[in-house]
Amino acid sequence: MTGSVKNQYLATICANIMALGYGSFCGWPSAAFLVLQSDESPMIGGPISNEEASWIGAIVCAGGFMGTFFFGWLSNKMGRKIALLLSAVPMIIAFLMIPFSKTVMHLCMSRLLGGFAGGGAFAVIPIYITEIAEDRVRGSLGSTIVLFCNVGILVAFVYGNYFSYTLSPFLLAIFPAIFFFLFVFLPDTPPQLMRMKKHEQAEKALKYFRSVRGSTEKVSEDLMAELEKLKGDSNDLKKEDSDDGNVTLADFNTPVAKKAMFIGIVLMALNQFCGCFAMINYTGTIFEQAGSSLSPNMSAIIVAFIQLLGSYASTMLVEKAGRKILYLASAIGTGIGLSVLGLYINLNSMGYDCTNFKWVPIGSFSLTIFFASIALLTLPFLVIAEILPPKIRALGSNICMTLLWIFCFLIIKFLPKLTDILGLHGLMLLFASCCFLGAAFIIVFLPETKGRSIEEILALLE
Missing domain, CATH: 1.20.1250.20 (MFS general substrate transporter like domains)
Incomplete structure (x- = not known):
């Protein structure tokens, strides 16, 4: 330092x-x-x-x-x-x-x-x-x-x-x-x-x-x-x-402001609809339904430690790899982890012998949380603060955060009901689909802000 x-x-x-x-x-x-x-x-x-x-x-x-x-x-x-x-x-x-x-x-x-x-x-x-x-x-x-x-x-x-x-x-x-x-x-x-x-x-x-x-x-x-x-x-x-x-509506109606707000809102939606934050609240239940032999509290501690490793990796890599690369790796890795977990839960519920694969729930869930913590759960707050024009930064950030809280409430409140409707495996695959769609969005719309001044970032959005 x-x-x-x-x-x-x-x-x-x-x-x-x-x-x-x-x-x-x-x-x-x-x-x-x-x-x-x-x-x-x-x-x-x-x-x-x-x-x-x-x-x-x-x-x-x-x-x-x-x-x-x-x-x-x-x-x-x-x-x-x-x-x-x-x-x-x-x-x-x-x-x-x-x-x-x-x-x-x-x-x-x-x-x-x-x-x-x-x-x-x-x-x-x-x-x-x-x-x-x-x-x-x-x-x-x-x-x-x-x-x-x-x-x-x-x-x-x-x-x-x-x-x-x-x-x-x-x-x-x-x-x-x-x-x-x-x-x-x-x-x-x-x-x-x-x-x-x-x-x-x-x-x-x-x-x-x-x-x-x-x-x-x-x-x-x-x-x-x-x-x-x-x-x-x-x-x-x-x-x-x-x-x-x-700050007026006209300040949000410029091409740069509209694109920045669009990116910010989608990143907030992806933060929640990847499902990882909501699933942390129900970690014990998910492991129990997935057939894990670990206790609920121990499962939660392991997941929280993996999440901490992922966010630490994000802090270490964000200025080396860049925001866009981390976001892309995070979305794809999270989607793969959720897909594997959903497939295992589905096979286990259908009566297939999964005795030799008892490590899959903790392994795939840990992989999911790790990759999500690299960017999906960690970087939207940084990226939004970087890409919003200074005049609308505070209000624009508040709007994005407000939407985040709405998304968060909907997911946490209705996750048990979604599980009843889709099954736990269906819910995992739904979240995985959101991650893969998010990866496509990142490729097309997200600018690389690593090492650039605020003025240079705004120029990229024009």
């Missing part, structure tokens, strides 16, 4: 502790559902039903829907830093509500609040990182949000296996608390400070993120050029504001 990017890495790690906290919130149901649906359920009404479990799992997406718009708006009005700091508060409260919840409604309220915080985190963190990072490290830093989220999921699975239902949420609440007390010392992004007409603070923030000390006269020509560019962008925004230049 060179000195000039040290503070960019540190700020990225601090911001992503919030993503880690949200990941642990997403991973909490895996082990908790086993308790909630057993005779040891702490609910007043006893064990919860599958329908109630589906609502507890899916309601987090409704919270994310609301959080995306609220914290996206707040980040433009008060800055990225304030928005992220405030998102930690409902996350802490959501965790602390869980041990005291005695009804399904109480748990749904907790999940809604946690989703609200998570929506803010995933709406603002990618923009924060994009605005502080240099072009040469923007990809590797931008892809870390899902890496940290996956660490959180793994931690939640491990805690759920080794700690009690009551103790686990208290331990997981530590992560958003740590984020708050670390992130409060970091500056906001230089572009956002310029937009808020805090020019001196913007200059100080730029020097901090470029690890520069001393007066402006002593700094490099590159930093001076970057500072002048920030001032130029700020002046352009002032002119737009003086011309009643708030």
Whole structure:
């Protein structure tokens, strides 16, 4: 790591502790559902039903829907830093509500609040990182949000296996608390400070993120050029504001904006309709139906570890292989893994002797999660922040994230019903088809953004 990017890495790690906290919130149901649906359920009404479990799992997406718009708006009005700091508060409260919840409604309220915080985190963190990072490290830093989220999921699975239902949420609440007390010392992004007409603070923030000390006269020509560019962008925004230049429908009607939004929406749809995020919520059930001999909790831990490896590989390769190549490999690899799993489940359900192939469920599912984590689940947030024109970046990202939450809710809520209609093997093949269609889309429409400036990326979309 060179000195000039040290503070960019540190700020990225601090911001992503919030993503880690949200990941642990997403991973909490895996082990908790086993308790909630057993005779040891702490609910007043006893064990919860599958329908109630589906609502507890899916309601987090409704919270994310609301959080995306609220914290996206707040980040433009008060800055990225304030928005992220405030998102930690409902996350802490959501965790602390869980041990005291005695009804399904109480748990749904907790999940809604946690989703609200998570929506803010995933709406603002990618923009924060994009605005502080240099072009040469923007990809590797931008892809870390899902890496940290996956660490959180793994931690939640491990805690759920080794700690009690009551103790686990208290331990997981530590992560958003740590984020708050670390992130409060970091500056906001230089572009956002310029937009808020805090020019001196913007200059100080730029020097901090470029690890520069001393007066402006002593700094490099590159930093001076970057500072002048920030001032130029700020002046352009002032002119737009003086011309009643708030974001309008016309700003989304340019060829570049329309193509960028189209790509962003499809990538968000592919993120969910590849099925991997939803299946993580039902990992134990899937392995049980697939004929695996592993326990549900151990299955979940293995899958979460594989997912973490995939997202780590994404972080390491995104600036070497490029976004487009990773996306293509991810879509095809995920489709193949789902196809193999679907074929095995179908043969097993038809009565064929699969005794010698008991390793196929864990092997194919692990392959699926690994390839999905290389790009489908990790890179859309980075790519969308890169390809959207600056004026519509915040609102455009919010629209894409809102659609993501809608897709996520539909998949998680109705996955059990889809399984009843299509069979588990049919569902796997449906998800595989989405992946192969996504691969075709990537070949035709997705531009390569590796190492390119924002201006160069926008030129590719013209």
